[in-house]
Amino acid sequence: MNAGAEGNPYESPASSILDPAVAAATLIPATKLRRFIHWLIDRCMVVGLLFLAMVGAGIVGGEAVFEWVETLAWWQDQLIGLAAIVLYYTAMEGLTGTTIGKLLTGTRVVDESGDRIGFRQALLRSLSRVVPFEAFSVLLAEDEDPRGWHDRWPRTRVVLRRRATAVPA
Numbered sequence: 001m002n003a004g005a006e007g008n009p010y011e012s013p014a015s016s017i018l019d020p021a022v023a024a025a026t027l028i029p030a031t032k033l034r035r036f037i038h039w040l041i042d043r044c045m046v047v048g049l050l051f052l053a054m055v056g057a058g059i060v061g062g063e064a065v066f067e068w069v070e071t072l073a074w075w076q077d078q079l080i081g082l083a084a085i086v087l088y089y090t091a092m093e094g095l096t097g098t099t100i101g102k103l104l105t106g107t108r109v110v111d112e113s114g115d116r117i118g119f120r121q122a123l124l125r126s127l128s129r130v131v132p133f134e135a136f137s138v139l140l141a142e143d144e145d146p147r148g149w150h151d152r153w154p155r156t157r158v159v160l161r162r163r164a165t166a167v168p169a
Contacts, residue, residue, distance in 0.1 A: 027159040027160075028159055028160040029147075029159055030105070030107040030146070030159060030160060031143075032138060032146045035146060036138075037101070037105050038099065038105040039101065039135070041105070042089070042101035045088065045100050045101065046084050046088050049084065049088065050080070086123075086126040086130065089125060089129065093117060094122035098161075106160055106161050107161060108158070108159060108160075108161050109125070109157070109158055110157055111155060117154075121155070125151070125153075125154050128150035128153050131149060134149050138151075
């Protein structure tokens with residue numbers, strides 16, 4: 001049993017209230033490897049969701065939908081893929097602060113002070129992902145805090161889900 005300062009077993013345990021600067025400092029950045037793994041999982045999710053959407057559209061619209069998909073130009077195919085990426089990441093990160101890949105790798109997206117991001121930041125992150133060569137920005141980032149353009153521009157960070165334990169003052 002955890003007793004307070006007076007030896008009272010019913011007293012609340014003592015804890016310090018952290019200011020936002022200290023709380024942000026206790027965040028542990030996700031490593032490049034962890035970020036690559038959740039990127040890979042999320043890309044598989046997007047492809048899988050596009051496949052399910054196509055099958056669903058084929059069931060509802062019939063053979064004409066499959067014929068339309070087969071006649072798409074390269075740029076149309078790319079545009080649909082980019083739209084799916086923007087929708088997936090904006091919806092997932094805007095609603096939950098995470099994606100399926102981030103859930104499986106134990107990471108989440110936060111703003112620079114360590115708070116949950118909103119839809120505006122999630123949308124900015126998602127739109128930043130479609131910039132050519134953006135994926136390499138994480139690989140070229142510092143190892144201590146690997147932030148890509150889609151992190152720096154909307155002022156977000158990808159961190160481990162659990163914060164480091166702060167020592168009470």
